[in-house]
Amino acid sequence: xxxxxxxxxxxxxxxxxxxxxxxxxxxxxxxxxxxxxxxxxxxxxxxxxxxxxxxxxxxxxxxxxxxxxxxxxxxxxxxxxxxxxxxxxxxxxxxxxxxxxxxxxxxxxxxxxxxxxxxxxxxxxxxxxxxxxxxxxxxxxxxxxxxxxxxxxxxxxxxxxxxxxxxxxxxxxxxxxxxxxxxxxxxxxxxxxxxxxxxxxxxxxxxxxxxxxxxx
Amino acid sequence: xxxxxxxxxxxxxxxxxxxxxxxxxxxxxxxxxxxxxxxxxxxxxxxxxxxxxxxxxxxxxxxxxxxxxxxxxxxxxxxxxxxxxxxxxxxxxxxxxxxxxxxxxxxxxxxxxxxxxxxxxxxxxxxxxxxxxxxxxxxxxxxxxxxxxxxxxxxxxxxxxxxxxxxxxxxxxxxxxxxxxxxx
Numbered sequence: 001x002x003x004x005x006x007x008x009x010x011x012x013x014x015x016x017x018x019x020x021x022x023x024x025x026x027x028x029x030x031x032x033x034x035x036x037x038x039x040x041x042x043x044x045x046x047x048x049x050x051x052x053x054x055x056x057x058x059x060x061x062x063x064x065x066x067x068x069x070x071x072x073x074x075x076x077x078x079x080x081x082x083x084x085x086x087x088x089x090x091x092x093x094x095x096x097x098x099x100x101x102x103x104x105x106x107x108x109x110x111x112x113x114x115x116x117x118x119x120x121x122x123x124x125x126x127x128x129x130x131x132x133x134x135x136x137x138x139x140x141x142x143x144x145x146x147x148x149x150x151x152x153x154x155x156x157x158x159x160x161x162x163x164x165x166x167x168x169x170x171x172x173x174x175x176x177x178x179x180x181x182x183x184x185x186x187x188x189x190x191x192x193x194x195x196x197x198x199x200x201x202x203x204x205x206x207x208x209x210x211x212x213x214x215x216x
Numbered sequence: 217x218x219x220x221x222x223x224x225x226x227x228x229x230x231x232x233x234x235x236x237x238x239x240x241x242x243x244x245x246x247x248x249x250x251x252x253x254x255x256x257x258x259x260x261x262x263x264x265x266x267x268x269x270x271x272x273x274x275x276x277x278x279x280x281x282x283x284x285x286x287x288x289x290x291x292x293x294x295x296x297x298x299x300x301x302x303x304x305x306x307x308x309x310x311x312x313x314x315x316x317x318x319x320x321x322x323x324x325x326x327x328x329x330x331x332x333x334x335x336x337x338x339x340x341x342x343x344x345x346x347x348x349x350x351x352x353x354x355x356x357x358x359x360x361x362x363x364x365x366x367x368x369x370x371x372x373x374x375x376x377x378x379x380x381x382x383x384x385x386x387x388x389x390x391x392x393x394x395x396x397x398x399x400x
Contacts, residue, residue: 003359040365046266053259131383160379
């Protein structure tokens with residue numbers, strides 16, 4: 001449940017309205033996570049520039065970045081981010097089977113991943129566990145396949161999704177009605193570690209059922 | 217030692233000139249963190265801008281925000297940024313006692329913090345441990361003591377520096393001279 005009011009477009013200041021217009025053009029809707037940042041227009045506008053940059057082909061292809069995003073936000077038990085990025089990933093050609101193989105260390109042996117992808121998913125695991133202790137072997141494997149400009153983009157993707165998942169969850173940002181009824185691939189494969197996240201999933205399922213049969 | 221090449225200003229993409237100059241002005245030197253990001257100008261620009269926007273007066277007292285960032289970094293075993301935010305807090309006039317009390321759990325009982333400040337520290341600690349689990353009681357106190365824009369600013373600021381800290385730690389960059397000059 002959202003703990004603070006969303007800033008709807010009609011209440012937003014001009015800077016935030018500009019962000020909302022860009023979000024609408026890029027994602028065909030203004031998601032709740034955008035609307036919560038309308039409380040801090042200048043900071044919010046700068047924050048979203050990071051995400052507008054990441055969520056496109058860059059020095060690293062967007063579908064590859066989606067693998068990192070899903071791995072990172074699943075690690076943080078973020079229902080909001082996992083659900084949305086499962087949808088985005090599928091649109092970009094990363095199907096449910098490949099998404100499911102992101103769980104734990106399945107990606108290490110799954111035939112659905114390339115050596116290049118395996119190297120940065122191992123990096124992802126180590127950064128989310130303790131970024132100070134990425135092993136030399138992991139870096140050697142990453143550097144075998146990826147240039148410095150790409151490594152920066154890979155770490156920015158992981159870091160940005162640690163940021164936004166904790167930010168959104170801390171404020172109770174809710175999935176939009178367009179996602180009602182959707183069951184997460186990753187949470188089906190592996191339930192959240194956090195009891196609070198498990199309660200959020202139950203609540204979301206309850207709200208979805210109620211929306212589907214309002215008079216039941 | 218940095219995992220990626222540190223791009224000196226003379227070698228940086230010309231499109232980063234404004235970003236590097238703003239960083240140098242704010243920090244007293246271009247952080248090695250920014251030089252590492254400069255390998256990828258499209259990524260460097262928005263992250264440096266977001267970082268700089270987070271380091272200025274806002275809805276919550278800047279010195280208090282620095283303490284909240286420090287608590288987030290400590291609670292998540294993040295090293296990059298701790299020394300800079302301690303130095304910045306000192307430069308902003310935060311007492312050594314308050315800085316010392318956010319190193320671990322002393323803030324919970326410390327006489328150097330007010331009740332509303334402790335509520336924010338409790339919020340940050342919870343976000344660090346499990347952001348899904350900010351409970352009703354804590355929210356009741358947050359809403360009674362702080363305005364929505366202050367709560368959003370705190371969450372955004374501490375998670376931003378968590379992102380930067382995790383990236384800095386992974387990149388293996390060190391920035392011993394940041395904030396050698398007091399913030400403007």
